Amino acid sequence: MPRTLESLLDELERDRSLREPGRMRERGEALDRLEIHRACGASGEGAPGPAQLRERVEALCAGFEAVDAELQQRIRRDVQRGAGAHALLEWARSAGPDGDLPGDGYDYLDTLVSGILQIEEPDMPAAPMAGMVFYQPTPARHIFGMLARTALDERDVLVDLGSGLGQVPLLAAICTGARCVGIEWEAAYVRCARRCAQALDLGRVTFVQGDVRAADLSAGTVFYLYTPFEGRMLREVLDRLKAEADTRVIRVCTLGPCTATVARERWLHGEDEWRPDRPAVFRSTR
Ligand SMILES: C[S@@+](CC[C@H](N)C(=O)[O-])C[C@H]1O[C@@H](n2cnc3c(N)ncnc32)[C@H](O)[C@@H]1O
Known part of the structure; x- marks a missing residue:
C-alpha cells in the first residue's frame, strides 16, 4: 500500500498540468484515486511514515479542490453578469x-x-x-x-x-x-x-x-x-x-x-x- 500510494503521489505531484483550470476531468479522476487512500487511511509499513503520506494526500487534494473552486467562482461571476453561457457550453x-x-x-x-x-x-x-x-x-x-x-x-x-x-x-x-x-x-x-x-x-x-x-x-x-x-x-x-x-x-x-x-x-x-x-x-x- 505505501509503495503504491507513494508512487501515485509522486506521479500526481509531478504532473503540473493537473493545476490547469481546464483539466477538471483529470483532476476529478486524480481526486477519486486519492479518495480511496483517504478512506483507507494512508497507513502501512516503510518510509516515509504514514503521517507524511497523509499530509501529501491532503495537500494534493486541497490544491486540486482550490483550482476547481476558483474555476467555479469565475464562471459564477460570468453568469451573474449575464455572460455564463459561453463557458458552460464550452465545458459541455x-x-x-x-x-x-x-x-x-x-x-x-x-x-x-x-x-x-x-x-x-x-x-x-x-x-x-x-x-x-x-x-x-x-x-x-x-x-x-x-x-x-x-x-x-x-x-x-x-x-x-x-x-x-x-x-x-x-x-x-x-x-x-x-x-x-x-x-x-x-x-x-x-x-x-x-x-x-x-x-x-x-x-x-x-x-x-x-x-x-x-x-x-x-x-x-x-x-x-x-x-x-x-x-x-x-x-x-x-x-x-x-x-x-x-x-x-x-x-x-x-x-x-x-x-x-x-x-x-x-x-x-x-x-x-x-x-x-x-x-x-x-x-x-x-
Ligand atoms: C426525479 S425529480 C426531477 C427533478 C428535476 N426535474 C431534475 O431533472 O433535475 C422529480 C421531482 O418532481 C417532483 N414532483 C413529483 N410529482 C409532482 C407533481 N405532481 N407536481 C409537482 N412536482 C412533482 C418531485 O417533488 C421531485 O422534486
Missing part, C-alpha cells in the same frame, strides 16, 4: 455528446455545475404523495445534451414538470434565450431554486410551487420530465399535455423510465430514435 462540448457515463451516473460536469449554481439544499423535504417520484437531479451532461438537441431560443418556454431544486430551468436560462419555468410540489425546493435564481440575477426563470396536474401549462413550448411521477399521475399529466398539443405544436423531452410510456403516445413522434440512457425529444403531431 468538451465532454462530448453524452459524456463518458451511460445512464444516470454523475460526473465532473455535475461538480462544476454545483459549484457554479451553489443551490442550497433543504434539510428535510416532505414525503411525496402517492405516484410522485423522489427528487433526483438530472445529470448535467444530459441537461446540456437536451439543450443542444432542442436548440431553445427566445420564442421558447421550457417547462420542467417536477423541477426539484431547479437545475434544469436554471441552466437552460443561463445557456439559452428561452424563458424557463419550473413547477414543483415541494415548497422547500422551490424556495431554494428561487434563491439561486436571485443570487445569479437570472431574470428569465421562474419557479411555481404546486401540483403539475393543476398548473397552467398554456405558455410552454417544450416540456421536460425526468420521470417525476408514474402510474395514474403520469397518465393525467400526459392527457393535459395532449390537450395543450391540440392548440399548438409542443415538444416533450423525457429522461428515465417515463420515456417508454411517452414513446407510446400516438400524438407524439420521436425526433430521433430514443435511447433509455439519454434524454428523448418528442414533437406533437396535429
Whole structure:
C-alpha cells in the first residue's frame, strides 16, 4: 500500500498540468484515486511514515479542490453578469455528446455545475404523495445534451414538470434565450431554486410551487420530465399535455423510465430514435 500510494503521489505531484483550470476531468479522476487512500487511511509499513503520506494526500487534494473552486467562482461571476453561457457550453462540448457515463451516473460536469449554481439544499423535504417520484437531479451532461438537441431560443418556454431544486430551468436560462419555468410540489425546493435564481440575477426563470396536474401549462413550448411521477399521475399529466398539443405544436423531452410510456403516445413522434440512457425529444403531431 505505501509503495503504491507513494508512487501515485509522486506521479500526481509531478504532473503540473493537473493545476490547469481546464483539466477538471483529470483532476476529478486524480481526486477519486486519492479518495480511496483517504478512506483507507494512508497507513502501512516503510518510509516515509504514514503521517507524511497523509499530509501529501491532503495537500494534493486541497490544491486540486482550490483550482476547481476558483474555476467555479469565475464562471459564477460570468453568469451573474449575464455572460455564463459561453463557458458552460464550452465545458459541455468538451465532454462530448453524452459524456463518458451511460445512464444516470454523475460526473465532473455535475461538480462544476454545483459549484457554479451553489443551490442550497433543504434539510428535510416532505414525503411525496402517492405516484410522485423522489427528487433526483438530472445529470448535467444530459441537461446540456437536451439543450443542444432542442436548440431553445427566445420564442421558447421550457417547462420542467417536477423541477426539484431547479437545475434544469436554471441552466437552460443561463445557456439559452428561452424563458424557463419550473413547477414543483415541494415548497422547500422551490424556495431554494428561487434563491439561486436571485443570487445569479437570472431574470428569465421562474419557479411555481404546486401540483403539475393543476398548473397552467398554456405558455410552454417544450416540456421536460425526468420521470417525476408514474402510474395514474403520469397518465393525467400526459392527457393535459395532449390537450395543450391540440392548440399548438409542443415538444416533450423525457429522461428515465417515463420515456417508454411517452414513446407510446400516438400524438407524439420521436425526433430521433430514443435511447433509455439519454434524454428523448418528442414533437406533437396535429
Ligand atoms: C426525479 S425529480 C426531477 C427533478 C428535476 N426535474 C431534475 O431533472 O433535475 C422529480 C421531482 O418532481 C417532483 N414532483 C413529483 N410529482 C409532482 C407533481 N405532481 N407536481 C409537482 N412536482 C412533482 C418531485 O417533488 C421531485 O422534486
